[in-house]
Amino acid sequence: MEFETIRLETEGQRARVILNRAGRGNAINVKMVEELQAAFHRIEDANEVRVVVLAAAGPDFCRGIDLTDFSRERIPDIHGFSRWEKVCRSLERLPAVTIAATDGEVAGGGLQLALACDVRVATSRSFFHFHDVRMGFIPGMGTYRLAKFIGLGRARRMALTGRKVQAEEAQRIGLIDHLCGAGDLESSVAAAIDEFGPIHPEAVELIRRLVDESYENPWEDFLGNFLAAQDRAIRSKDFRDHVARAHEEAGKK
Amino acid sequence: MGAKKDPASRAGGSIFPRVVSIGTANPPTKYTQRELVDLFRCDDPVLTQFFTSSHIDSRHLVLPAPGPDGSIPREDGTVLLEKHRKYSLQVGSEAVLKCLGARGLTPQDVDSMVVVTTTGMLCPSLSALLSAHLGMRRDVQRIDIVGMGCNAGVNGLFTAARFARANPETNVLLLSSEICSAGYVFDMTVRTAVVNSLFGDACSAVLLRADDGMGWRDGPRLLDFESYIVHEAARDMRFDFENGLWSFYLNRDIPYKIGATIEKPVDALLSRHGLKRRDIDHWLVHSGGKKVIDSVKYNLKLTDWDVRHTRSVLRNYGNISSSAVLFSYQELVREVVTREGDLGVVIAMGPGVSLETGLLQW
Numbered sequence: 001m002e003f004e005t006i007r008l009e010t011e012g013q014r015a016r017v018i019l020n021r022a023g024r025g026n027a028i029n030v031k032m033v034e035e036l037q038a039a040f041h042r043i044e045d046a047n048e049v050r051v052v053v054l055a056a057a058g059p060d061f062c063r064g065i066d067l068t069d070f071s072r073e074r075i076p077d078i079h080g081f082s083r084w085e086k087v088c089r090s091l092e093r094l095p096a097v098t099i100a101a102t103d104g105e106v107a108g109g110g111l112q113l114a115l116a117c118d119v120r121v122a123t124s125r126s127f128f129h130f131h132d133v134r135m136g137f138i139p140g141m142g143t144y145r146l147a148k149f150i151g152l153g154r155a156r157r158m159a160l161t162g163r164k165v166q167a168e169e170a171q172r173i174g175l176i177d178h179l180c181g182a183g184d185l186e187s188s189v190a191a192a193i194d195e196f197g198p199i200h201p202e203a204v205e206l207i208r209r210l211v212d213e214s215y216e217n218p219w220e221d222f223l224g225n226f227l228a229a230q231d232r233a234i235r236s237k238d239f240r241d242h243v244a245r246a247h248e249e250a251g252k253k
Numbered sequence: 254m255g256a257k258k259d260p261a262s263r264a265g266g267s268i269f270p271r272v273v274s275i276g277t278a279n280p281p282t283k284y285t286q287r288e289l290v291d292l293f294r295c296d297d298p299v300l301t302q303f304f305t306s307s308h309i310d311s312r313h314l315v316l317p318a319p320g321p322d323g324s325i326p327r328e329d330g331t332v333l334l335e336k337h338r339k340y341s342l343q344v345g346s347e348a349v350l351k352c353l354g355a356r357g358l359t360p361q362d363v364d365s366m367v368v369v370t371t372t373g374m375l376c377p378s379l380s381a382l383l384s385a386h387l388g389m390r391r392d393v394q395r396i397d398i399v400g401m402g403c404n405a406g407v408n409g410l411f412t413a414a415r416f417a418r419a420n421p422e423t424n425v426l427l428l429s430s431e432i433c434s435a436g437y438v439f440d441m442t443v444r445t446a447v448v449n450s451l452f453g454d455a456c457s458a459v460l461l462r463a464d465d466g467m468g469w470r471d472g473p474r475l476l477d478f479e480s481y482i483v484h485e486a487a488r489d490m491r492f493d494f495e496n497g498l499w500s501f502y503l504n505r506d507i508p509y510k511i512g513a514t515i516e517k518p519v520d521a522l523l524s525r526h527g528l529k530r531r532d533i534d535h536w537l538v539h540s541g542g543k544k545v546i547d548s549v550k551y552n553l554k555l556t557d558w559d560v561r562h563t564r565s566v567l568r569n570y571g572n573i574s575s576s577a578v579l580f581s582y583q584e585l586v587r588e589v590v591t592r593e594g595d596l597g598v599v600i601a602m603g604p605g606v607s608l609e610t611g612l613l614q615w
Contacts, residue, residue: 205554224543224544224547227544228508228509228547231513231548
């Protein structure tokens with residue numbers, strides 16, 4: 001299946017999802033929502049993918065939602081927003097390390113996608129904003145995720161003013177993880193991936209889920225979650241292999 | 254929704270039974286976990302913790318009136334069995350009448366019935382006593398499923414579903430009757446505290462009917478079932494007959510053993526229909542206990558939202574054995590969120606160790 005609004009490039013353990021509506025600043029339309037969902041499902045089903053890079057064609061990562069997709073006459077229905085959050089959630093729950101690579105404008109739904117990733121790498125030209133408030137609507141479940149990255153006070157200011165946060169400030173406040181020169185996005189993404197070492201998808205998925213849930217549960221509840229997750233992790237082939245190797249190495253000495 | 258969302262189209266025209274009604278009932282008295290600790294004069298902090306940290310707020314139970322010292326007197330085996338008989342009939346009838354009444358039906362309209370229980374052995378069986386008690390027709394076809402434990406709600410469902418499918422346009426009733434306080438043996442040991450801080454009393458009835466004239470608004474179709482039994486864990490969940498009483502035993506590793514196995518039947522069930530877990534809109538998981546729910550959640554990658562009914566049933570009723578999944582189903586029905594084509598999976602686990610799963614579609 002060929003996509004129209006995105007590109008999906010898979011090579012061995014790496015997948016690249018590229019927002020591909022450069023002519024419209026990669027604005028998110030209904031088609032893109034469908035295609036992103038299909039791409040993330042395809043990645044999930046292809047068991048071998050370990051790293052997913054989310055990038056964009058053209059000078060801007062994503063200008064946010066494509067307002068021309070809404071009818072001028074009718075009030076839009078809410079289910080589209082529900083489908084969009086499902087897309088963000090699919091990205092957020094992938095059994096692979098996810099990296100957003102941004103340049104230029106990162107707005108609205110584009111920023112929501114970046115926040116759903118494990119790591120954000122941005123060029124110095126990147127700037128981030130939830131401009132939705134200026135148009136009289138809500139920056140999706142970005143309202144749920146943003147404060148967890150930058151704290152409540154900063155999140156309020158950012159989401160309520162819709163002001164632009166430049167790349168340097170974004171790094172300072174924890175909105176992005178890596179800042180690079182305009183021409184160094186590729187190599188910076190490669191360096192960000194190298195930080196990971198061997199990637200065990202089961203562990204990545206479980207750890208990410210636990211860390212994400214850490215603000216939401218009291219210790220007693222969280223302990224049960226952890227034990228259930230750890231029980232799954234220690235049954236995995238990856239972990240059993242590591243144990244076997246440790247025994248072999250100990251035997252050699 | 255695409256072809257993926259229409260697994261039933263593969264079944265070649267046969268009529269799948271729908272769950273067309275549900276009724277539930279509980280004995281009248283509800284106890285908080287704190288009240289029970291006091292009534293049983295339990296002052297051991299370790300045992301008390303089983304009650305207070307169980308993610309259960311309250312449970313319906315049938316307990317004898319406190320003696321002069323304010324504590325609950327011991328009950329012998331004869332008293333406990335009579336409790337099972339009396340309340341299965343009383344509370345079970347209430348559930349059946351609610352279920353039938355919601356469809357404007359009476360017990361006379363029931364053509365066949367499946368009765369599930371693990372809280373007492375009766376002969377004549379509960380279905381026989383109940384058919385007399387409710388004045389059912391004398392030609393009602395009955396089957397009793399006794400002693401299968403918490404998973405038996407699903408065993409009952411697939412038995413009733415096959416009855417209904419083989420006999421289109423007949424009314425097939427499934428009753429789950431679990432008066433767990435009829436197995437209430439508490440001797441101040443950890444073993445009995447684990448069990449007696451957990452189980453509650455409940456009955457639930459559903460009506461199944463295979464009928465071409467019915468649509469998704471009448472209730473979900475029961476499309477398929479998949480079972481899995483872990484023979485190696487047969488002794489991990491069991492009733493022991495001790496000093497003339499049935500005492501239930503639960504191994505503490507049970508939640509993890511269930512977690513390690515749960516993907517097998519679920520994925521077998523779904524893959525047969527070309528489905529993935531993400532295609533499932535509604536999950537109806539047995540409210541076995543906090544740890545079992547956690548284990549299912551992390552191994553099937555379900556969210557708290559997916560198991561919201563599982564958790565609320567546990568919180569409000571305790572583990573009500575084979576009735577739990579039907580109570581969860583009722584909670585889902587009350588939400589009025591299901592849409593045409595929605596898919597659901599029901600999962601229950603119990604002694605065996607048995608994992609029982611079923612696929613539903615609205």
